[in-house]
Amino acid sequence: MKFTHNTSNLAKILAIILVITGHYSGFLGIDNLYVANSGAVGVGIFLFVSAYGLSASMEQGDEQLQTFWVRILNLVIVYEFATLLKAIISIVFFKESVAVSVKALVGLGFKSNLDPTMWYMFYIIMVYIVFWISHLLIQSELCRVGLIFISCSVFAVLSSYIVIPFAFPLGYLAFLFKNKSRFFYLIVLSTLFLGLILAYQSFFILPITHTNLLLLLQVSYLPIFSLYFIEWGQRLILKKHFIGIVKTLSSFTLGLYLFEGFPLYNSRLAELVHSNLLFAIPLVLCFVVLISYFYTVLIINRFSNKNLKKGLYKE
Numbered sequence: 001m002k003f004t005h006n007t008s009n010l011a012k013i014l015a016i017i018l019v020i021t022g023h024y025s026g027f028l029g030i031d032n033l034y035v036a037n038s039g040a041v042g043v044g045i046f047l048f049v050s051a052y053g054l055s056a057s058m059e060q061g062d063e064q065l066q067t068f069w070v071r072i073l074n075l076v077i078v079y080e081f082a083t084l085l086k087a088i089i090s091i092v093f094f095k096e097s098v099a100v101s102v103k104a105l106v107g108l109g110f111k112s113n114l115d116p117t118m119w120y121m122f123y124i125i126m127v128y129i130v131f132w133i134s135h136l137l138i139q140s141e142l143c144r145v146g147l148i149f150i151s152c153s154v155f156a157v158l159s160s161y162i163v164i165p166f167a168f169p170l171g172y173l174a175f176l177f178k179n180k181s182r183f184f185y186l187i188v189l190s191t192l193f194l195g196l197i198l199a200y201q202s203f204f205i206l207p208i209t210h211t212n213l214l215l216l217l218q219v220s221y222l223p224i225f226s227l228y229f230i231e232w233g234q235r236l237i238l239k240k241h242f243i244g245i246v247k248t249l250s251s252f253t254l255g256l257y258l259f260e261g262f263p264l265y266n267s268r269l270a271e272l273v274h275s276n277l278l279f280a281i282p283l284v285l286c287f288v289v290l291i292s293y294f295y296t297v298l299i300i301n302r303f304s305n306k307n308l309k310k311g312l313y314k315e
Contacts, residue, residue, distance in 0.1 A: 008052070017042070019257060022039020079258070100113045108122045192217060255293070
């Protein structure tokens with residue numbers, strides 16, 4: 001099925017809501033498995049949309065292989081500025097270790113103690129690099145899919161987040177089969193059915209726990225069905241004057257992702273949140289929204305893929 005820009009924007013908004021819900025549910029004492037893991041599903045949606053959107057941009061000529069490295073540079077820049085800001089806050093106001101901040105800056109979020117949620121930035125940057133290299137060097141679509149799948153699996157293990165390896169490759173596959181939707185959904189339903197059998201049959205010996213396998217299936221397949229229903233629903237109810245609002249809201253999702261987890265994983269900030277949940281969580285969320293807004297306007301938009309290309313190639 002072909003997904004429109006509106007569907008992609010709505011999916012990003014849904015994804016960031018799920019991520020925030022998953023991260024903050026623990027602080028509210030909500031231990032429901034599906035609520036607590038909603039963040040993982042949100043990440044799956046981000047990855048699925050990223051793969052589909054990248055592929056669509058390349059086909060339409062909006063993205064060129066020769067300049068794809070600029071998109072990767074864009075991710076590195078917005079991550080580094082955000083991490084630098086979080087490092088300054090941590091060092092100045094909470095007396096955190098400088099070494100922790102340096103590690104987060106140099107490691108692109110890999111095993112970061114400053115903000116553990118930034119594993120996603122390490123993961124997506126590495127996956128983008130593989131996506132770029134696979135299109136530069138490999139002609140066969142099947143081989144590309146194989147390389148992307150293997151790389152996503154390796155980076156998922158390195159990131160200690162083993163339930164997300166399929167989301168990006170499935171987004172790429174969805175684009176490849178955009179004109180053969182029935183065949184794609186047949187593959188999806190078949191592999192989902194097989195996964196459920198593996199999850200519920202104890203005679204299979206698997207290198208993954210029952211709970212993680214179910215979560216892997218959620219993260220892999222819920223994004224597909226979410227985008228399908230969003231595409232179907234927005235055609236029915238989304239009026240033209242709402243499209244601009246949706247596009248604007250979706251443009252802040254990266255900024256929100258960069259900052260929403262920081263207050264929860266900074267030990268001293270977390271203590272303050274715990275001390276008065278009903279007052280602190282709304283205040284923290286307001287702070288996150290505010291800083292995300294200014295960060296998007298001042299950094300993300302200024303160093304966007306389009307603006308970087310204009311500056312570097314003098315367009």
